[in-house]
Amino acid sequence: MAARQDRRSWRDVLEEIRNRVLTGRYGPGDKLPRDEDIAAELGCARSTVQRAMRDLADRGVVERRRKGGTRVRPDPVTRAVFDIPVARNEVESRGGSYGYQLIRAAIEETPPPVAAALDMRAPLPMLHVEALHLMNSRPFLYEDRWVLTRTVPEIETVDLGVVSANEWLLANKPYSRCDLRFSAETAGDRVAAIMGLEGGEALFVIERTTWSGDDPITTVKAVYAPGYHLRAEI
Amino acid sequence: MAARQDRRSWRDVLEEIRNRVLTGRYGPGDKLPRDEDIAAELGCARSTVQRAMRDLADRGVVERRRKGGTRVRPDPVTRAVFDIPVARNEVESRGGSYGYQLIRAAIEETPPPVAAALDMRAPLPMLHVEALHLMNSRPFLYEDRWVLTRTVPEIETVDLGVVSANEWLLANKPYSRCDLRFSAETAGDRVAAIMGLEGGEALFVIERTTWSGDDPITTVKAVYAPGYHLRAEI
DNA sequence: AAGTGGTCTAGACCACGTA
DNA sequence: ACGTGGTCTAGACCACTTT
Structure with a gap:
């Protein structure tokens, strides 16, 4: 009625x-x-x-x-929207002080798994960057990144000890496509050493790969410190 | 121009x-x-x-x-949309055969952490359900769920050995609000025993809490087998 | 009080995909 | 080929929020 x-x-x-x-x-x-x-x-x-x-x-x-x-729709799904903030903003929005440390930056040949993630056929020289983002001087997020310099040659002139590759790329090389993958990983020896862990802890991992048109830009594995969680509300 | x-x-x-x-x-x-x-x-x-x-x-x-x-927007974010499927559909869409086992279902008092997740002030009798979802007869997802029977009294008449609480609730008690939390956890003894793991593995966890209006419906912790990952594309 | 985004309408034409 | 959703328009009025 x-x-x-x-x-x-x-x-x-x-x-x-x-x-x-x-x-x-x-x-x-x-x-x-x-x-x-x-x-x-x-x-x-x-x-x-x-x-x-x-x-x-x-x-x-x-x-x-x-x-x-x-x-x-035949198969009901729960559709959730997540905002993945830049590390600096995430730390500061929690009231912490943000810090950043470059661990390593070097040109290397593309390893096969990276080439696969980026849909690359042939290996090319890439910039391999490891860095640590800190909250209150303690490890918050470890990032292991590969950047295709052929797509973003300017990044070779950037001092990645001062600006994080993530922030520089966001500001200077917009992407048109982005693949995201969430998973859980056990802390290996290397990551444990970098993040000051004992090893064996369960860590939340976000892998992100971006393209500009058909040109691969970067793929990054972001490993969060133990206890991290991502929230959403519907 | x-x-x-x-x-x-x-x-x-x-x-x-x-x-x-x-x-x-x-x-x-x-x-x-x-x-x-x-x-x-x-x-x-x-x-x-x-x-x-x-x-x-x-x-x-x-x-x-x-x-x-x-x-x-002053703070740039990466906004991603994820579809979280029902276990049955996820298994079948990967070409696997789906199985389901009820581990336990019993009425218990609300434990304090569960009351907190559901915004409940006073403890009430709740239905506590543990179940295992299988892919090709192997553990795929373990769920540990609490259902507020005051909000959903009909669920006490359901044979949860046949229909999973998740599928029944989705079909019979729509929610108006849903909180989601993604994290990584180490497999404890109990979960390891149920899922046939050695213990210590890193597991991907989705916690979901739902309400109908202001009435809490259920909160569930879904623990995925090792190697699970969730994808999205932007 | 006023300015800006939000919504609704009626109608027209377009574009995609199925039949 | 044709049916259905997608888009665009011009105009009107509404609702929120800041001045």
């Missing part, structure tokens, strides 16, 4: 459709009516339905295809 | 604004012109600028406030 409301907002439409999905009126894989019909049924403009549907599609509730129509 | 194009699409506007941010024409914290002025400058309708700006705001590039205007 949907009495005429004052007006239909796109949020109302979104809630209505979501409820129909949750109550099974539109089951997994089912095709929904055309936007225009839903608009007529709910008494609003088609663009209002569009707005709601786009949101539902963004949230992974429905799938939309031209000519194919709108369908309830 | 922006020559008149065939037409301005919201993607064009987005790219134009993004370039201005990247090149520093609009620096971190800077206020952008009003939508209407940008529309006039770029030769499109205000709603087209709106569309682009909303996208930029969703991506964390700018911040928008009524009357306050649009500003470049």
Whole structure:
């Protein structure tokens, strides 16, 4: 008995459709009516339905295809948005003092696993950078990075003892594509030594690879100190 | 020298604004012109600028406030969207055969850490469920879950040996709010025994807590087998 | 009180993909 | 080929928040 409301907002439409999905009126894989019909049924403009549907599609509730129509996504997923801050900002937003140490920077040939991550066919000279980010003078994040100098030749002139490669790249070489991988790793001898651990601790790892168009820029493994966690809210 | 194009699409506007941010024409914290002025400058309708700006705001590039205007976000972040699938779907989408084992289900008083995660003031009777999800008959994911029976009394009538609590809850008790936490943990004796590990391995952990309105539903710790990783692309 | 982003409408045309 | 979602417009009014 949907009495005429004052007006239909796109949020109302979104809630209505979501409820129909949750109550099974539109089951997994089912095709929904055309936007225009839903608009007529709910008494609003088609663009209002569009707005709601786009949101539902963004949230992974429905799938939309031209000519194919709108369908309830067959496999429900929990879709979460994470903000991965720059180390400096993360430390400072927690009220800590940020520090940075360059461990090593050298030109080396691309190792095969790095070439694979970057979709490179042939090995090329790359800049290999290891650095440590500190919170209150204690290890917070260890980064092991490879930069393709052919894509970013200017980085060879940067003093990475002063500016972290991450901050320099973000400011000077925007990426168009980024692959992210979250995992857990056991602290090996080398990482343990650098981060002042005993070895064997479980560490949270973010691997990130970026491209500018088809040109690989960099791949980096960021290893967080024990106890780190990443939060999101939906 | 922006020559008149065939037409301005919201993607064009987005790219134009993004370039201005990247090149520093609009620096971190800077206020952008009003939508209407940008529309006039770029030769499109205000709603087209709106569309682009909303996208930029969703991506964390700018911040928008009524009357306050649009500003470049002072702290750049990498914003990533992750889909966390149901265990069954994840296993099957990798071509494995899915299995499920209930380890334990019992009513217990709320332990203090669980009460804290759920924003509960007083302890209440809860359903404590431990279960193992299998891929090709090998441990894939161990879940340790607490369900507030006051919010979801029907779950006491469900045979959790047949249906996993996760799948039942997703289908029968939608949540309105969800907290997520990613971390790395060392396999303790109990988890190692359940998952057939030696102990000491680094494990990827997702903790998830959900509410229906203000009513807590469940909090669950999902512990993935060694080698698991979560991917995203931007 | 006023300025700026947010939403809604009605209509038109476009673009993609399925039939 | 054609049906459906995607985009764009011009205008109106609303809602939030800062001045």
